[in-house]
Amino acid sequence: MTTPLLKVENLRIALAGDGVTYDAVENVSFEIGRGEAFGLVGESGCGKSITALSVMGLLRRPLSLAGGKIMLDGQEIQNVSAAEMRRLRGKRIAMIFQEPMTALNPLSPVGRQIAEMFVLHQGANWNEAMDRAEEALRQVRVPSPERRIKDYPHQLSGGMRQRVMIAIALACGPDLLVADEPTTALDVTVQAEIIDLMAELCAAKGTAILMISHDLGLVANMCKRVAVMYAGRIVESQVADSIFARPSHPYTQGLIDSLPRLGERARRGRQKLREISGVVPSIANYPSGCRFNPRCPAVTDVCRSTVPEATPLPAEGLVRCHHHG
Template identity: 70%
Template structure:
């Protein structure tokens, strides 16, 4: 552990504009990532995970906007950087693997050129040098016949190959921080394992810190040392991964963990169906008063419908937002 985190996020707020009204899509989100660490961010779709990552690299677009908080990277505040300053940082020191490579990659440009652009823009390489680096980058992510694949367009590649190209682009300049937003979505299980092994190996080799965003708890348990559980725009529990899965504190975290399929275990106890959390994540414009999880919570009482729970530090590290976490 270092004295100064690589990334420090304090009280992040992201607003959603609907007409003349503004609603907090993300509110009071705080976390740190150490150099070389992998932090997991989990939760259902619509909880604010992806827009949190986009805010970190200045890619929020209307109707979303950064409305408050501090984003400190390597000791420097970056939330108010100009577009030109953020472009120097984005793709160079901080990179992102986007959720869907087919929409993130340019369909009109060969994948080799899209990788080569990173070396031209951030490393001052010539296009000839950059093309050679692009072949090396594809080889590093185990793309077969990289000297031929650099000429292919995204539609000519499989989903797994496109994801490898995205990783090659993200890691081309040796970033200090990698934001991985659902990096294995819609991939076969065997391909998922290969992609995760690849991220792990490349991160370990270069000391890159990773923010791993996913709704797949198995993936998070396998990749991360610490985990933040996000619900309705807030982190409701933040602890060591081992503690999250062994002794979850927040009712939402308990529901997520209980919904995991465990081979053989449920059948032995006569349980034929997976547990589920009733209801859905509320829309941003209709967050409930009090605890935002109260409409779906089995432990909710009167206080949960009135008072917003404060952050409670846990005895063995981490914190939780819940009136009844004990």
């Protein structure tokens, strides 16, 4: 069997606070193949972003990696030195953060921030690196790149800043791109442009994508496989076509049922959109058993007392639910 590019196995992330340690992420496992787009979805606060940060080696206190393995090309990277992780970041794995205005250095022109990638990872001199930075801006369709390389982040629009982030992330042709809500702060038209651009550039470079989002439509269009997280656990994982057509977990069903659909309002007599009752539980008050049980319409006593095991689904999928399907 082909070794997956990225394999996360039984990942556990701890959160320390008030003399108590909580499991922010528990027993999370997934794999991403070379050139594959993999989606990780769920409501805010379910653990998506800190899972991404753990892959990048960017967890900081009070968060810490408490267990599990993170393997890149079969090599464990969760315990490598800080110096080795810096060599991997940018060259083999790269990340697009949620808000480029806070991710970019406000005191440095964007051209220099792109050029740093070529200097640090490919040994280019600064003159050569700046020329390549201009070309990188041209590739992400920034107009007048020869002028824009001298601009600071605050001089660019949100869409242009996100294009700069993509240029930085893909500068050295990484094997894996981690995209954490890459279109959150953008309007719908710019969102579509950014996603199309990212998909096009990753396909050209053969770069795999870990797409983290709560936008199910975006994930459905872009990703081959999808995992759904809830309260720090993966509750379902399937091929994208299957998970959106035939969701097995009640939480996944609720997420999909809450999406507006063209013509739906007329067919249903102008009823309100469906919603999932309740809220995501606090990390300090996770319920026993299945963590979705206080909000689940199909809850029974076993859901409140016993953690559901992973049940295999077709096409290497899985679901954690006592009453799945």
